[in-house]
Amino acid sequence: MQPSILFNDSKEARDMISRLCCCLLFLLIVNSSTLTGQLHAQAKLVGHWPLTADATDVSGNNHNGTLHNVDFNGSSALFDGRGSWIDLGNGKNLIDSTDDFAISVRLHTEEALTDVIGDILSWYDPDTRTGINFSIMNYAGVTNAQSNWRNVHFGIDADIKTEWKDCGRPGNNMYVRSLTVFDGELYASTWEPEAGDRGHIYRYAGGTEWVDCGSPDPSNCISTMGVFNGRLYAGSELYSGGGSSLPLSPNEEHGGVVYRYEGGTKWTSMGKVADVRAISGFAVYDGKLYAGTGSTGAWRDTPRHRGMYRFDGPNEWVSCGCPGLRVVHLGVHNDQLFGLSYDDGGFFRYKGAEDWLRLGPIPETTQAYSMAVYESQVHVGTWPTGSVYRLDGPQKWHNTGRLGEEKEVMGMLVYNGKLYAGTLPLAAVYRYDTDGWSNTGQLDNTPDVRYRRAWSMAVYDGKLYCGVLPSGHVHSMEAGKSVTHDKALPSGWQHLIVSRTGNSDGSGTLRLLVNGKEVASQKFKENSKYQISNDKPFKVGAGQHDFFNGSIRDLRIYQGKLTLRQLRELTK
Secondary structure, three states, rough: OOOOOOHOHHHHHHHHHHHHHHHHHHHHHHHHHHHHHHHHHHHHEEEEEOOOOOOOOOOOOOOOEEOOOOOEEEEEEOEEEEOEEEEEEOOOOOOOOOOOOEEEEOOOOOOOOOOOOOEEEEEEOOOEEEEEEEEEEEEEEEEOOOEEEEEEEEEEOOOOOOOEEEEOOOOOEEEEEEEEEEEEEEEEEEEOOOOOOOOOOOEEEEOOOOEOOOOOOOOEEEEEEEEEEEEEEEEEOOOOOOOOOOOOOOOOOOOOOOEEEEEEEEEEEEEEOOOOOOOOEEEEEEOOEEEEEEEEEEEOOOHHHHEEEOOOOOEEEEEEOOOOOOOOOOOEEOOOOOOOOOOOEEEEEEEOOOEEEEEOOOOOOOOEEEEEEHHHHOOOOEOOOOOEEEEEEEEEEEEEOOOOOEEEEEEEEEEEEEEEEEEEEOOOEEEOOOOOEEEEEEEEOOOOOEEEEEEEEEEEOOOEEEEEEOOOEEEEEEEEEEEOOOOOOOEEEEEEEEEEEEEEOEEEEEEEEEEHHHHEEEOOOOHOOOOOOOOEEEOOOOOOOOOEEEEEEEEEEEEEEOHHHHHHHHOO
């Protein structure tokens, strides 16, 4: 039998192998050139900013940026989270109103954060609600909860009107105390006051369905949740119902215990916190988990049991003192950890050890309920005037206005470029617009009750979610169209790509990729309605939420259609 040519060492065999290799190399070059040609035929690189030493556009299109307090380390641009940003000029020169586009950017964030991360970039007009928003959400002070931790958001809007959707009632609850996004899922914690009932945690399963994830504590309420070191934590509370003008709960078991989620319905106790009845708020600051405890007072009538505590490990809770008034909910901004109080309009900055600095009282306020960072400033929701106040400095508060005729402002966060806040007594959600606060809808219509609360909020699956009292339902809405990465973005360098693509049937698709993997997409009808053009500058490292806290490099903007495969190629 004639031996195979592959094993024949003759000159003819070597020549044939050489010719085959040349053919293969030629095919590879042609194929690569074809792919590159297809990419450039469908999409045009309109700007490329390496951001290693300046804001020069190296694409040849001369879209050079103007620097504002940005430093460089030779490999990236450094943004301090307080005033660093780059102006790329009018965004109309970079992105057409309804055309396809893609944005590729590499960014770095630290593991231990003492600030929100903020906006990666934006081209948005808040007056007309038109444009794009691209940010990373780590929100504390959403009443009880740390609702979002390192979740990426990308959205477009053209003032598209939307309606609230009922997402069902988790269990038998009357009060959705907190909503938190963890590991790609949305969780709700509840107050379930009937005899024999306990507070639960539920996972959203879509539609109106909720999966019971357990009731780790004998008390009637799981009041707070947050993500810390890649795990979900929850705290318990004895809630009577009297503060909401409802019948008192027959379950009088004290709370004040923190639990860590182990999956399924299993929870592990992280210990009782001092001598308190409630864990009223979580915030992660500088790599540590902190808990407020003051919502229902303490077993002992001493101030130190109504303050804040730091988690140093299972069953190790270290007192951080008390400023003389209860510390209930917690917030973080610009290297500062804040405490909100239900007493005398109290708002405080934690100075370390057991020291606090009072930044209030907030005018016409007895109780401070929520905190959000909007347009780079702290905003606080209050009782009894139903107003949101902006912090302009110690003891300097600006009233942004009253939300209708409401008395109390609770759940509050930034979603797709705008600030949203929930209220009492009608359980409505308002949006902060140029001419004041606009009512987006009443979420609870329970009859014959004095108070209804729109208490808890979170951003999940590109939508805004809100939990209410006393119906115990969760509702969702969309403002424009958004995609979110509902898992925590790791610290260090990451590559993000976002895109908008029009489809042949007239629909559109938004995509979000992290390190070359598509983590979220949304197809939406009537793509042509989303005319995002506006006259505002295209900002890098700034937007409606806050200045970016981290490093950015290798920003690229493309006009035109890019397939998912081509988007993945940009990561290489």
